[in-house]
Amino acid sequence: MSSRIVETATDIVTPFMILFGVYIIINGHLTPGGGFQGGVILGSCALLIYVVFGIKRHNKNLSIFENIGALIFLFIGVLGIFFGGFLFSNFITKGTPGNLLSGGTIPFINLAIGLKIGAGFAILFFIILQYIERGD
């Protein structure tokens, strides 16, 4: 139901949106941003694809990504019990503050949250759009 112009523009814009979301996630401990914000950008990218190309583009394996994100998050937390003494302790070496590889477990937790929130928003939009297309 969308026109040729909208489809072409979406094709051009979508990779940059995904790149921006991943940038926000992996630079979450250096610049403003983090797992939630980048995940919401990824989810809105999924919403753009659903609106323009229809919900046939939905990937059934998306819920697996959400489970993987939650499990990585919990796994890092439980690993902190064995190496640091309490839940979610920062057991990796901190590094020099300001580098990309610093902050111990914080970048990994941000990645897990971003994966979970992005996949979760995509699933949420998919369920609602599928309901709208199915009803009357």
Next chain:
Amino acid sequence: MKAMIGFIIVVIFGILILFNLKLEFGGESGIAGEMYIEKGVSETGAVNLVSAILANYRAYDTLGETIIFFIAILGVFTVLKGDKK
């Protein structure tokens, strides 16, 4: 009638709050905030303090938050797809 009662309640509430609240705008930050600003970088290694608090000091809160989000998705799924015959 209901709107009138609501308006009166809100006005009384607002007068009581706005004229008795003594919160200054732009004062000093609290004790916990001072501690995070002083020790945050050396304890976690992350420059962005909001991310440091969210993913290290209060990661347990974040875990609960993701569980709330998961339950919301589950609720939307159940309500919208529950009666598919």
Next chain:
Amino acid sequence: MILNGIITGIILILIGLYGMIAKRHIFKIILGLIIISTGIVLFFVSLGYVNNGIAPIISGDNLYVDPLPHTLMLTTIVVEVCITSLALVLALKIYEKYKTLDIKILEDI
């Protein structure tokens, strides 16, 4: 009285409270909930402001804003999204079954 962020946040909370008490349409009640949540976010972020402070990303010896309210308000925003989506979906189901969203009519059914 000077109009700053704290007082504006309280006024937004009161406006949302009035909307939730007085309006009879379910969608307007949900809108009141969203306005209350926005007011809470503005109130707490203004509470953590320090005069001439900059954003809490440490670089050198500057004056920084309190980082704790920002983190807690991030939590509030996510919870608000969850509550709003669930409430809107339930309102959709109510409209599908009874063809109205007016509380006065729904009470009599």
